[in-house]
Amino acid sequence: MSSTTSGTTTGSPGPTFDPYDNTPELIPLRTAAQAGDWPAVRAFAARLDSADKISAVSSVLAEIPGVETFLERAVAELPGDPLPRTLLAERYVHIGWDIRSGARAQNVSQDQFAQFHSWLRRAEQLLIDVCAEQPAYTPAWTVRLTTARGLQLGQAEARRRYDRLAAHHPHHYRAQTQLLQQLCPKWGGTWEAAHGFARECATAAPDGSTSAALVAVAHIEHWLDLDSPEDTAYLRGLPVRDDLRFAAQVSVLHPGYRPDWYSVGAHSVFAFAFSVGGHHADAARHFAFLGDRATEFPWQYAGDPKGSFLKFRKLATQA
Missing domain, CATH: 1.25.40 (Serine Threonine Protein Phosphatase 5, Tetratricopeptide repeat)
Structure with missing residues (x-):
């Protein structure tokens, strides 16, 4: 992801791969998430003007250790809100994928796969409910493409999910x-x-x-x-x-x-x-x-x- 201006090479030792360096607009989101401040996270998301940005927020939040604690509270307190459930689901996916690792399947142990699939199933259950209630909620369908892959649901199911998303947001x-x-x-x-x-x-x-x-x-x-x-x-x-x-x-x-x-x-x-x-x-x-x-x-x-x-x-x- 990026900020909206071109970079500069002046006086720098090399590239940064940090999404918050590249997109300073996200720094307040990280600050709020690390503090467990759900109202500030929700307010940040409410100011965004596209599903693309909500999906970007979901992606970066999922990488912050411990955010599942305050997101689980938010889900309990706001059972009809798709945002906390989607953010929590993506965090669960990230936890599961960390356990699986990025190795090819033949190099992943049975225990790793069991834990990986357990976390993805927890995420999937949250997302099934969100998509049933709000079928046009693109960020949830986006995460469901990842769960479909991780749970090995197959090409046809992944494409079905993408087509449902693309019906509302064709160039996501x-x-x-x-x-x-x-x-x-x-x-x-x-x-x-x-x-x-x-x-x-x-x-x-x-x-x-x-x-x-x-x-x-x-x-x-x-x-x-x-x-x-x-x-x-x-x-x-x-x-x-x-x-x-x-x-x-x-x-x-x-x-x-x-x-x-x-x-x-x-x-x-x-x-x-x-x-x-x-x-x-x-x-x-x-x-x-x-x-x-x-x-x-x-x-x-x-x-x-x-x-x-x-x-x-x-x-x-x-x-």
Whole structure:
């Protein structure tokens, strides 16, 4: 996620991956959450003007240890309010995923899976009720895409959930990134489905929408799945380069694009994909926007995220 202005490289040792550095508007939310101040968290959310921002808030709150304590109280006190239940559900998902870890399934123990699924089922029960009561509540459907994946409910169920969400909010970038993960082979999908969905989102969205960044995400995921040297050859290929160029031009580089809380992530995936593919001149405009900001995804795939960012940024400025 990002703030709404471009970054600067002046006097800085390198990129920050902290969402609160990149989006200072979120700092009061973190302060309130760490203090267990539900009224302040609720007031912060009430001032937001889009479902995209509520989903962003849900994501960052879920990473703050201990917030489940005051969120559980809020759920008990406000049984008809979808916000505390959605925030609590995403926190439960985060707790469960921490236990599971990011390892491939064959490297996760039976006990880890049992605890993981237990937390996700708790989240799912909260979300089922929210979606039944308020079927247009996009943030809850977004989290249900994650629970569908973690509980291995399958491609058809994940797509059903996304379609329910998209009926009310057709270009919700965070939801799109969640379904894209489901469509990758590692979660039972295919590359044809993953790339097809990314292109579908890119072409359906208005010019200047973040959605076309999904094209870059899909190519990065495909690159990750390949062995060396095939992986490097994949991103170096001209068809992939041209696909990335088109996606960037209709999204974050379009004259009508307006930076938002997802912009640092979107520019990060383009900068990364172009850089790993050796297309440094194409990466330059994305690094110019980023300055000293970046998101953990996809830079954690570089081994040394900070060092790789600095190396690639230097190559881009010299291209």
